Amino acid sequence: MEPFLRGCITTLERGAPSLHVVLGNETCDLDSMVSAIAFAYFLSKTAVDQKAAFVPVLNIPRSEFPLRGECTFLLQQNSLSEDLLVFRDEIDLHGLHRDGRLVLTLVDHNVLPRGDSALEDLVMEVVDHRRLERPLTPGLAVTTEPVGSCATLVTERIILKAPDILDRQLADVLRSTILLDCINMAPEAGKVTPKDTEYVTTLESRFTDLLPRAVVFDSLQRAKFDVSGLTIEQMLRKDLKVLSGGDILLAISAVYLRLEELLARPGLKAGFEEFCRARGYSVLVVMTITFEQKSEPFRQLAVYSPHCNLRESVSRALEESETPLLQLTPLDSPDSEIVAYHQGNGQASRKKVLPVIVDFLKAQEAGRSDPAVVCWGWGTVSRVPRGQGEEEGEDVEETACDEEVYLPPTPMNSLVEGCPLDGGLPKLLQEAILERFDKMAVEGPVVDPSNH
Ligand SMILES: [Mn+2]
Numbered sequence: 001m002e003p004f005l006r007g008c009i010t011t012l013e014r015g016a017p018s019l020h021v022v023l024g025n026e027t028c029d030l031d032s033m034v035s036a037i038a039f040a041y042f043l044s045k046t047a048v049d050q051k052a053a054f055v056p057v058l059n060i061p062r063s064e065f066p067l068r069g070e071c072t073f074l075l076q077q078n079s080l081s082e083d084l085l086v087f088r089d090e091i092d093l094h095g096l097h098r099d100g101r102l103v104l105t106l107v108d109h110n111v112l113p114r115g116d117s118a119l120e121d122l123v124m125e126v127v128d129h130r131r132l133e134r135p136l137t138p139g140l141a142v143t144t145e146p147v148g149s150c151a152t153l154v155t156e157r158i159i160l161k162a163p164d165i166l167d168r169q170l171a172d173v174l175r176s177t178i179l180l181d182c183i184n185m186a187p188e189a190g191k192v193t194p195k196d197t198e199y200v201t202t203l204e205s206r207f208t209d210l211l212p213r214a215v216v217f218d219s220l221q222r223a224k225f226d227v228s229g230l231t232i233e234q235m236l237r238k239d240l241k242v243l244s245g246g247d248i249l250l251a252i253s254a255v256y257l258r259l260e261e262l263l264a265r266p267g268l269k270a271g272f273e274e275f276c277r278a279r280g281y282s283v284l285v286v287m288t289i290t291f292e293q294k295s296e297p298f299r300q301l302a303v304y305s306p307h308c309n310l311r312e313s314v315s316r317a318l319e320e321s322e323t324p325l326l327q328l329t330p331l332d333s334p335d336s337e338i339v340a341y342h343q344g345n346g347q348a349s350r351k352k353v354l355p356v357i358v359d360f361l362k363a364q365e366a367g368r369s370d371p372a373v374v375c376w377g378w379g380t381v382s383r384v385p386r387g388q389g390e391e392e393g394e395d396v397e398e399t400a401c402d403e404e405v406y407l408p409p410t411p412m413n414s415l416v417e418g419c420p421l422d423g424g425l426p427k428l429l430q431e432a433i434l435e436r437f438d439k440m441a442v443e444g445p446v447v448d449p450s451n452h
Pocket residue numbers: 031032108129149150
């Protein structure tokens with residue numbers, strides 16, 4: 001595969017007359033990365049029409065890649081250099097489109113995000129394991145099946161159409177991806193389907209020296225949560241949500257590390273300070289999660305702000321929270337601007353703590369806590385791209401529930417004052433409704449659009 005990837009780089013440097021880009025989704029998880037690389041490789045070996053050069057593109061900027069621990073780990077394991085990959089910020093897809101030099105195959109997703117909708121007409125083929133959200137059009141080849149991993153569908157295609165191109169390296173990256181996505185093929189995890197198992201078994205029968213499944217799964221899982229190699233800034237933005245209320249921009253970062261370890265990092269305070277300064281956050285809440293064996297998650301929490309009042313009031317809101325009760329006990333902190341706690345209630349995930357923060361921000365905004373207003377304050381929707389972390393414990397919970405949980409409740413007669421039938425049927429003028437929506441939009445804490 002290395003010569004193929006090297007060839008892609010050369011092609012891009014020289015400027016090919018036309019490109020066939022195989023694009024994974026914007027989370028660039030292991031499935032998207034491996035499916036894009038393997039499928040582009042397959043196409044390059046089998047396509048009848050070789051006019052276009054096949055290039056896999058990872059749909060994130062290169063600077064984001066160190067945050068995908070499982071991806072960097074698998075590449076290392078297979079002696080594939082990151083220099084052989086093409087990232088989204090290294091290729092101008094829209095420019096190529098304008099020049100009429102681009103066609104697309106989508107893997108591990110089937111509709112382009114809004115920012116790329118201009119490229120929709122270029123999609124020739126889709127290979128995906130999610131629900132199909134695009135219309136079937138003439139000339140579009142679609143492979144969809146609700147299997148545990150898109151890599152299973154790519155493996156199937158290779159085994160059926162071009163089994164000879166399968167070498168140990170390709171087999172290893174495909175099988176590793178399926179193992180991670182299907183939670184080591186454990187039926188109780190609810191991810192694996194018979195087809196995933198079938199192709200993992202087929203790969204193993206062709207390459208009998210592949211490492212044991214449990215070893216592969218455990219090391220990928222560990223790599224995914226291993227933040228030890230990251231800078232403080234990378235650690236904080238790996239799993240970040242941002243809320244705003246009034247003039248306060250508050251960041252909540254989930255970090256998969258013991259808080260003691262984080263606090264012992266040299267330059268931690270300077271790192272927090274720079275992170276907040278650069279992004280305009282006035283306060284940062286860090287929630288750490290570690291998993292001890294199979295017991296419940298072990299959680300700790302820290303609040304950082306250079307503003308004494310804000311730090312104290314956020315800390316108080318968390319300490320005094322009753323739903324959920326966090327059971328916070330103070331921990332030693334290396335700096336007076338960082339307040340550290342052990343969180344006794346291991347069940348209170350970030351998703352459950354978010355409403356406490358939302359209430360706090362609402363209260364700040366209104367100068368008092370007004371329950372009638374709080375209902376409208378739920379405009380907080382995760383900026384985590386769809387699908388990210390859908391395979392991991394903590395994130396599954398969070399990303400899966402966020403949009404449901406934080407949708408505003410259906411307004412009860414909120415478009416009219418008093419009893420809705422007091423003066424007969426209310427007149428719902430379009431302007432009045434739009435105005436009301438505008439008002440609702442500015443009332444609630446909203447997600448910082450620059451947080452990505
Ligand atoms: Mn996938």
